[in-house]
Amino acid sequence: MAVARENRRFRVLDDDPVAPIRDAIDAVTRPTHEASGMPNEVYVDERFFAVERDRVMAGTWACIGFASDLPQNGYAKPVRFMGLPLVMIRNREGEINVFHNVCSHRGMELVQEETAVQGALRCPYHSWTYDLDGNLKGTPHIGGVGEHKVEGFDCTNHGLRSIRSAEWMDMIFINLSGDAPGFDEHIAPLEARWREFIGDDGFHLMRRVNMGGSLDIEVDCNWKLAVENYCEAYHLPWVHPSLNSYSRLEDHYTITLDGPFAGQGSRAYNLADVAGTRLPEFPAWPADRRRHAEYIAFFPNVLLGIQIDHAFALMLEPVSQGRTVEHLRAYYVGDEAARDEYASARRATLESWRVVFSEDIAAVEGMQLGRSSPAFSGGVFSPVMDIPTHHFHRWVAGRMAGPSHEGDEVSR
Numbered sequence: 001m002a003v004a005r006e007n008r009r010f011r012v013l014d015d016d017p018v019a020p021i022r023d024a025i026d027a028v029t030r031p032t033h034e035a036s037g038m039p040n041e042v043y044v045d046e047r048f049f050a051v052e053r054d055r056v057m058a059g060t061w062a063c064i065g066f067a068s069d070l071p072q073n074g075y076a077k078p079v080r081f082m083g084l085p086l087v088m089i090r091n092r093e094g095e096i097n098v099f100h101n102v103c104s105h106r107g108m109e110l111v112q113e114e115t116a117v118q119g120a121l122r123c124p125y126h127s128w129t130y131d132l133d134g135n136l137k138g139t140p141h142i143g144g145v146g147e148h149k150v151e152g153f154d155c156t157n158h159g160l161r162s163i164r165s166a167e168w169m170d171m172i173f174i175n176l177s178g179d180a181p182g183f184d185e186h187i188a189p190l191e192a193r194w195r196e197f198i199g200d201d202g203f204h205l206m207r208r209v210n211m212g213g214s215l216d217i218e219v220d221c222n223w224k225l226a227v228e229n230y231c232e233a234y235h236l237p238w239v240h241p242s243l244n245s246y247s248r249l250e251d252h253y254t255i256t257l258d259g260p261f262a263g264q265g266s267r268a269y270n271l272a273d274v275a276g277t278r279l280p281e282f283p284a285w286p287a288d289r290r291r292h293a294e295y296i297a298f299f300p301n302v303l304l305g306i307q308i309d310h311a312f313a314l315m316l317e318p319v320s321q322g323r324t325v326e327h328l329r330a331y332y333v334g335d336e337a338a339r340d341e342y343a344s345a346r347r348a349t350l351e352s353w354r355v356v357f358s359e360d361i362a363a364v365e366g367m368q369l370g371r372s373s374p375a376f377s378g379g380v381f382s383p384v385m386d387i388p389t390h391h392f393h394r395w396v397a398g399r400m401a402g403p404s405h406e407g408d409e410v411s412r
Helices: 018-027 045-057 184-199 223-231 269-276 338-371 387-401 404-411
Strands: 062-066 075-081 084-090 098-099 136-138 161-170 171-176 207-209 214-219 250-255 260-267 293-297 303-304 310-320 323-333
Touching: 018 387, 045 387, 062 075, 062 084, 062 387, 084 171, 161 184, 161 310, 184 250, 184 293, 184 303, 184 338, 214 338, 223 260, 223 293, 223 303, 223 310, 223 338, 223 387, 250 293, 250 387, 260 387, 269 338, 310 338, 323 338
Parallel strands: none
Antiparallel strands: 062 171, 075 084, 084 098, 098 161, 161 171, 207 323, 214 323, 250 260, 260 293, 293 303, 303 310, 310 323
């Protein structure tokens, strides 16, 4: 896993929209049977979009894209992360780094579309150039026509601003503040749990295949509602009747881990028989748990699923306070799974998840509409069925309330 670091404190808003609803946020941290959910404002008020980025996201590890979307050395892809222009770059040696996507001269967006870079990155405004490690290399006419250097200006002080980043299971994560615990420590509870299914080598066996490997869905809801919905199986009989026909509500169990993880699992996963998706399997998967599958939200913005014959990662891209794009990537087991003979099984697997996530659209969009009602004020939780969702609410509430409250985010 590659990690790049930059220790800079991210901006905190002076005008704090959290202050008027602090009592409501504190109520989220009570025990599940007594707690209220997050108040409406954090779903519908556009001022909270910056709060979520600067408090909820910036101090932890958030996903911004996929390493496999940088298909070759010398490749750059611009992304927007909650309004911030960023760029992911795979350099000539294959290492991935993330930078603020702005030229150090006049703040022009540097990379405007994904591209294989021939030579250097060139600003379209005044043609300043950077190498793929972010170093400023060329400043044409900076000292006047034909004078490409000027006394007192040191290019080494004006490269692209890097962002601390890490790569895990094909996903690229950033820590905007630069001071979160190391990513290895951050992901350790989930890795330890899933090693029980896939062994020590399972994370390295996953392969993304272009055919049957990706899906993007736009939804008109706040990103948090997509996480909340994913955390629980309570809605299964009514929202996913086909899935519930073989993986029933009573076959599911709840999951909460220390830190930013919560979700649910099934003891009756059976897509291979239902949809005919026979695929290579994880060799270490326990024989007595062949029908088990787990679906865990990795806060803030990744939804993960693992089954005996594939895994998936869904990155939530918050576009605005009421709009989210879900980027799903499917991963199969080993090089064998990429063969043409498995193409139909891969397509069927991806289609099955397209159906499931499409069925969720009406639910999350309906909840977003409901957050505009003064008759709703955060709601309540089932003390049994909603434990993972409440775990997520407490995590968000702890980060939104500020450092003195963050210890509440994982206790119950």
